[in-house]
Amino acid sequence: MIEPHRYTANEILTVLSARQLRDGQVVFAGVGVPLLAATLAQRTRCPGLTILFEGGVIGAFVEPGKLPPSTNDQRCTKRANMVLGSAEVLLLLQRGYVDVGFMGGAQIDQYGNLNSSFIGDSLHPKTRLPGTGGGNDISSLANMIVAMKHEKRRFVEHVDFITSPGFISGGDSRAQSGLPTGGMFRVVTELAVFSFEDAERRMKVAALNPGVSRDEVQDKTGFELIFDDDLAVTEPPSENELATLRMLDPEHLFTA
Amino acid sequence: MIEPHRYTANEILTVLSARQLRDGQVVFAGVGVPLLAATLAQRTRCPGLTILFEGGVIGAFVEPGKLPPSTNDQRCTKRANMVLGSAEVLLLLQRGYVDVGFMGGAQIDQYGNLNSSFIGDSLHPKTRLPGTGGGNDISSLANMIVAMKHEKRRFVEHVDFITSPGFISGGDSRAQSGLPTGGMFRVVTELAVFSFEDAERRMKVAALNPGVSRDEVQDKTGFELIFDDDLAVTEPPSENELATLRMLDPEHLFTA
């Protein structure tokens, strides 16, 4: 039996995110946990997983211990099947070649909208965040998995600013805005795994992580959560998952 | 002294067309006489002439005796500065990187419109010609030199079909149609060199070739010609021009 204290919050986050991927998929991965989780999936259950990076990479095969500091660095191209322009790799999303978009998030709301642009009023922001990068394109055009830290200030009823659209204001508002495809599929945190209900498109808890209670998740969330009728408990990280993860990121660059 | 009988009609056509080019220009050349004339200019007066071909070639340097059978063949790329996609090389015209477009013509009218699509009614044509190729793009977006055989059936009042636009119906009709740049600059035949007058944009004789009379040009033209007030007589091909031309095309592939 693996005990919860045997892994960090970022490690379970990475392992559970990796489990959302299926062999044979094409996944567009952001830097940090997504890059690491996609690589973990590729090195464990999904040898035929094709990883795309925003810098212009198809079919990356990142080397253990040599994680790239961004998705635009040469390390991302190691043993890739193809290197192409940044616009070209983003256009693959628009054409429809990408099964899953996989990103981190700074702030998310009940409809899965992500904010990485402004904390506070965008005209006079408390904090100017880095901005969308490819996030807006990925979330506009693909089915999304988001991996993020679970904190009350990050899980809010309405984001201050919709940088990367989820289901906007719920219902069919996403399609009405001109985004007929894609949308939030899963949100993974160190506490739980979330999906989105069909009608209103609000976030719901699909599974609790080992040792986490409903109350704990709700307490750390800034809006009222829906819990799935068939609420599951996730399998804890296996020895193999943790060992592979630690081999990939021995310096805990993304799993501190 | 070089006598007219010392060169063929296609040879004087090629030599006189070549003389329209200036060193340092970027010229988009069609196959046949244009390709040959541009290469002749590059090998004589214009070592810094940059020749583009529709297949996707920048700065070609065609080898003597190895003329390409089309502008899409590998011979066009010999010692080129760059090889790129066909759409990309055509987009250079649209962006404005091309000083001169240089084409042959099957049928031309008094406004410099070219037809390479249909003889007769386009719904029930007498002859379905090959079509525009890049001709429409080149003539829509660049200043044009056209090299062609001078025959009455080729020099008509109105072309059966405007494949590659000259000045359309004259005046400012070209700009009004959405083509504010480019237009016919020179037409070169074995009989004369033509420019276009400023107001109506009709073809006028700028220079007669050696031994050619006004009447002969008019007789072989299907519309009434304007003659320039300062009508010149072209210099006959020089020994060097003819020798270089014959070295480039020893089999008379394009100069028969």
Place this chain on the structure above:
Amino acid sequence: MNEAVVKPYLQLREELSRRDRSLREKVVTLEDATSFVQDGMSVGLGGSTMSRTPMAMIWALIRARKKHLTCSRSIVSTDGDLLLGSGICDHMITSWFAQGILWGLSKVMRHHVEKGGARYDEWSHMAVGMRFRAGAMGVPFMPIRSMLGSDVLKQRPEAKEIDCPFTGEKLLLVPALNPDVALIHVQRCDAYGNAQIDGLQFMDIDLAMAANRVILTTERIVSNDQIRRAPDLTKIPFFCVDAVVEVPYGCAPHECYGAYEPMMQHMEAYVSQVNGDPVGGLEAYLGRYVYGPKSWTEFLELIGMDEVLDATRRGRSIYDD
């Protein structure tokens, strides 16, 4: 046109989502690859004029007696003669259609188009490219500044003239072209379909991305290791590709950059045979060179070792400097 000019986005995405995009080997025979092309399909052809023409695949489709194909290509040469003359294609979308500048008009094209048996939709060369590009990018159109004012445009109500919402300038929007299947010949690719293209690329990369399926024929199949050592040389990614067929000299009698130039004796003989009699001459050519041989290799034997080797010597010479 009865069908919509441009596929709605949801249809485009739905069609793509049904394809298997996993990293898997997909090497098949020339004959098996013909099953990806069904009667009535829209087929995009790679290469241009006499260069990197997917001739072996066209040859196999004629032998498989396909019907009512609509074919699109930047510039069409004798490949178009064979497609129309064999009866497998009755609709061509291109900018220029003749055997080659050396031979004047194609009597075969003229026969079929002037008699009304086949349709030839003419677009400017750039317009063809931008139609593939729009298709590749997953957008319904590209804006261009040519074709305006010409009679070529008058024949193409599928294109739309607009006043630019930014500048007020006249622009032409050309509709996306997303062929059902693309046939592309390359110098080399791996068993998954990661393809390298040497020299002139023509419109092949946009075409591969625009099409709903891609059949690659290739001079040779190399290891995936080789591809991964120089990923910036990959021009077409494996997940666009549905079938890989190794066919040396797969463009014959046309050329393949750096490998062989056109086989001009065969071309000359072909042209004089078919232009003399665009129906009977073409039938005779098909009988002898397409239906007759047991295999593509036997077709090459009919062209003859002498001519194949000479074309190879000329083709490789591009790298002699």
Place this chain on the structure above:
Amino acid sequence: MNEAVVKPYLQLREELSRRDRSLREKVVTLEDATSFVQDGMSVGLGGSTMSRTPMAMIWALIRARKKHLTCSRSIVSTDGDLLLGSGICDHMITSWFAQGILWGLSKVMRHHVEKGGARYDEWSHMAVGMRFRAGAMGVPFMPIRSMLGSDVLKQRPEAKEIDCPFTGEKLLLVPALNPDVALIHVQRCDAYGNAQIDGLQFMDIDLAMAANRVILTTERIVSNDQIRRAPDLTKIPFFCVDAVVEVPYGCAPHECYGAYEPMMQHMEAYVSQVNGDPVGGLEAYLGRYVYGPKSWTEFLELIGMDEVLDATRRGRSIYDD
């Protein structure tokens, strides 16, 4: 915006027609190249994040005390800190602006943007690319299917939402971006400016075609003969280029594909220095590393031989397989 969002076509053509496009040598010094950038100009930057950043040219522009530049780049890293912090740039157009994911937010960017001293226009990454592409193609816009429905779009009235005339679908038209000058660093080019780029190209090819002038910095200048032997490796043609500067390690402390990886000790030290004090820390950095050295080589000496060699070993290792 006061100026028109998109340059009228006649202006675009007129500006290009004034450039000398002949085949001529154009090698100049880093200092001389700064004369191509005038105060108030719009400057496009090649590379992305910490990769192939035209750092030497930025360094030279800061030393030349340029003013009021508007800079655009796919993704901005510490290059943006230096541009804003030195006061030569007060307007950034990009999709992401931080020092790098490893270090969190850029306190330098925050200081200048939150205080209102500088403007940061945010577009999606693809939108930035499509703006350069429209500029490269000589059209006023590109249609895209992202940014719709987001607040990013609400801040960008320069973009226009339309109903597609073909499908009725909602689309976004993003306006062409044609910078006055582009700064691009490449692995090698010839004296005319024919450039080869290894590995990741980012948006550099579109940027080069879109800009009205291009300053190339390069790890090395090779012969035109070498370029002509493999013309399909040329990524930027000479006639786009106005100045060529040979600057080995011209991206330091960022990376240049296949040549060197980022110099992370220098980067770490930089980040802790400036984020601790985004004004004074940056000033001190500029004094020591930008204004202080006599030459780019002296700047590299300050980074140190150890770190430069280690970055080189790591950079070259991409080709070790």
